[in-house]
Amino acid sequence: MAGLEDLKTDLLAAIKAADSSDALEKLRVEALGKKGHISAELARLGSMPPEERKAFGQAVNQLKNEVTDALAAAKASLSQAEMNSRLAAEKVDVTLPVRPESQGRLHPLSRVMEEIAAIFADMGFVIAEGPDIESDYYNFTALNIPPEHPARQEHDTFYLKAGADGSRPVLRTHTSPVQIRTMQASEPPIRIIVPGRTYRSDHDATHSPMFHQCEGLVIGPDIHMGHLKAVLIDFCRAFFGMEDLPVRFRPSYFPFTEPSAEVDIGCSRAGGGLQIGAGEDWLEILGSGMVNPRVLENCGYDPDKVQGFAFGMGIERLAMLKYGIPDLRTFYDSDMRWLRHYGFVPSDMPALHSGLV
Amino acid sequence: MKFTWSWLHDHLETKQDLAAICEALVMLGLEVEGIDDPAARLGAFRVAEILSARPHPEADRLQLCEVDDGSQTLQIVCGAPNARAGLKTVLAPVGTYVPGADITIKQGKIRGELSNGMLCSEAELGLSDEADGIMELDSSLKAGANFVEASGLADPVIEIAITPNRGDCLGVRGIARDLAAAGHGKLKELDLSEEAGEFDSPISWQIAENAADLVPRVSGRLFDGVSNGPSPDWMARRLTAVGQRPISALVDITNYVMLDLGRPLHAYDADKIAGDKLIIRRAEAGEELTALNEKTYQLASDMLVIGDAHGADDIAGVMGGARTGVSETTSRMFLEMAVFDPISVASTGRQLNLHSDARYRFERGLDGSSPDSLAGYVARLVQQICGGKISRLEIAGPGVSWQRQIAFVPARTAALTGISIRPEEQAGILERLGFEIDRKQPDSWQVSPPAWRNDIDGAADLVEEVVRIHGFDKLPMTALPRDFLGGPPRL
DSSP states (O other), rough: OOOHHHHHHHHHHHHHHOOOOOHHHHHHHHHTTTTTTHHHHHHHGGGOOHHHHHHHHHHHHHHHHHHHHHHHHHHHHHHHHHHHHHHHHHHTTTTOOOOOOOOOOOHHHHHHHHHHHHHHHTTTOOEEEOOSOOOHHTTTTGTTTTTTOOHTTOOOOOOOOOOSOOOOOEEOOTTTTTHHHOOOSSSSEEEEEEEHHHHHOOOOOTTOOOEEEEEEEEEESOOHHHHHHHHHHHHHHHHHHTTTTEEEEEEEEEEEEEEEEEEOOOEEOOGGSSSSSSEEEEEEEEEEEEEEEEHHTTTTTOTTTTTEEEEEEEEEHHHHHHHHHHHHHEEEESOOHHHHOBOOOOOOOOGGGOOOO | OOEEHHHHHEEOOOOOOHHHHHHHHHHHHHHEEEOOOOOHSSSSOEEEEEEEEETTTTOOSSEEEEOOOSSSSSEEEOOOOTTOOEEEEEEEETTEEETTTTEOOOOOOETTTEEEEEOOOOHHHTSSOOOOOOOOOOTTOTSSBHHHHTTOOOOEEEEEEEEEEGGGGGHHHHHHHHHHHTTTSSSSSOOOOOOOOOOOSOOOOEEEEGGGOOEEEEEEEEEEEEEOSSSSSHHHHHHHTTOOOOOOOHHHHHHHHHHHHHHOOOEEEEEGSSSSSSEEEEETTTTTEEBBOOOOOEOTTTTTTEETTTTEETTTTTEEEEEOOOOOOOOEEEEEEOOOOOOHHHHHHHHHOOOOOHHHHHOOOOOOTTHHHHHHHHHHHHHHHHOOOOOOOOOESSSSOOOOOEEEEEEHHHHEEEEEOOOHHHHHHHHTTTTEEEOSSSSSEEEEETTTTTOOOOOOHHHHHHHHHHGGGGGGHHHHHOOOOOOOOOO
């Protein structure tokens, strides 16, 4: 029996000294495993005289229970300690500021389109779209630009391969075809803007074969040129953020409007730079006019019953003027340095109430 | 389209200054693209007289000139071979910017001799390419006088952009008419009386059956015994100012009338025409001709040409031919005034990649009455400059059907633009622009556009004319109604 007392003392001391789960597991196998010390003691029962067997069996079982309990207690306290040390090691200060992350930038053209949309949305306009590949009819004929019209020569059109019917589709030279598509598909009143890509076969320092325009169309029973003037003056002043920006309307010509007007904004070229605002000079910024009765007829409208106005502007030009971008070609260079400099944080969406400048 | 300030005054009686007229042009839709005022650009140059010229001691090709600038005598080193005592020439005083040489004159020493200014060639002033010597001015000019004013160059050049609908403003008179209609002066009368002529033209027109649809009207007449030579100074000066090179009086007259009245003309040397007929027809496929630009063009069967017994020698409305064109020795000229189908002219020009001032005007549409109405005026101009006898007018074609009536309700102007303009005022504007109005029914007029306004299509065009002349600056600002319910439903 004295051997059991020694074994107990040794095992309990070893368990107390164990400093990790692994060490504890090793001790458990040494004590309780099939070839362990306690199993070896139990194996001796068979060879004992029956009178000793009962007392020894009770003693070994008690030892086994004590060691099992000691192992469980030690394991619990060790895992608590390990958890505590892990918690200490992996402690996070949630009050620290987030790490800086690299963020994309919105292209100035996207930004300007959003700004235009924000201003016109406030006046009740909705956005309409149309295809980039257009039929000759929508791009020209329906807009009162018949074949051989001098205005057609000025468009530098990209023609595509002729279709089965012999007509040649074009890459739309302006966003105006969407006027026709909208009028054919819906009844007045209409108030739309059409931002989108346009194409002309022209490539130099101030022309790109692909560029962007925004068209506008307002149709109703009694929309007149005074409305056109108010809408476009409001737009120019809101876009450039100048309440007193001078805006001038002068007669011009577009086949799809009659009367037609070019819209100029005031500027100054004093000192070599270009400054938008009151000044001695004017800068052409958009074209506009009352929708030509021929165009209304082409859309199935009666020009005696409905009328309206249309306008169109170049988005690159507006972006260059507003954000001081000197070179048109850089818009399409995909140069990350340029984009970081001229781009906009995407979460900063333009809204009239927060100001557009 | 370029013209000069004095040229405009041939047609417009006005007291307004250059700046006011240019502002008015912009507000009429005739966008001013540039104003070049030689008086401002070359105002520092003076008339000077060379008193003496002697060889430069240190240089074979230079001379030392004593020059009278009107107030003092200056020593100037000059390299021009024609510098000589007694010559009146142009002086750039010290401090003057010389545009043709892109230098500012400084006092300095040239090979050791003092030079107080520069005597100039036409090239150095940017007036022409003439660089062989210094300018030789009229000896009656006074030393010290402002060169630009003294030599009649003080005539500002105005350049305007013409929209494709305003073919009538591709002549100075059309521009003056717009200005007068808007109250910026009075349109001067032009003597449009007919000129009977003294004899039958020995050359007549023949319009081929296959071309009848493309030639609504053509007129022509022979000028016998004309003397060709340099055109008069006033005409040469104006043509030069607007960028045309003076060639000879007969050629210059055709260019001048084109720029003055928007009426292209073509001058044939009648002695070079084979036979007694000018035949207007479609070209034969593969037919060739050498045009006035000395390039040979191969023609297609849809192109309109004018030819004689020898073959085609004029691409109708685009460019005349070299074989029958006028020269310095021409004494019998046949002058063509035609109206051709604008689409045909445009298509021919595009296929041949041939641009000309005539084509530009033909394809934008000419005054349909002009082959008849301007014939007398043009004949008198030719006779006045080149002399000779005028034949009777030779006319072919049924005439351009430019007459039409447009129903117009004066209240439409306010409905479409928001500006109320009294009917009398609207009628006045249209009449000053050359429209005729039948006002028997006060609320429903019948308006006849003039022959030169091919662009007027309907009532909306008449509204534009009225409001354009009245002034776009008077348009009201009317806010769009806020109760708009169009478009898809929104939140």
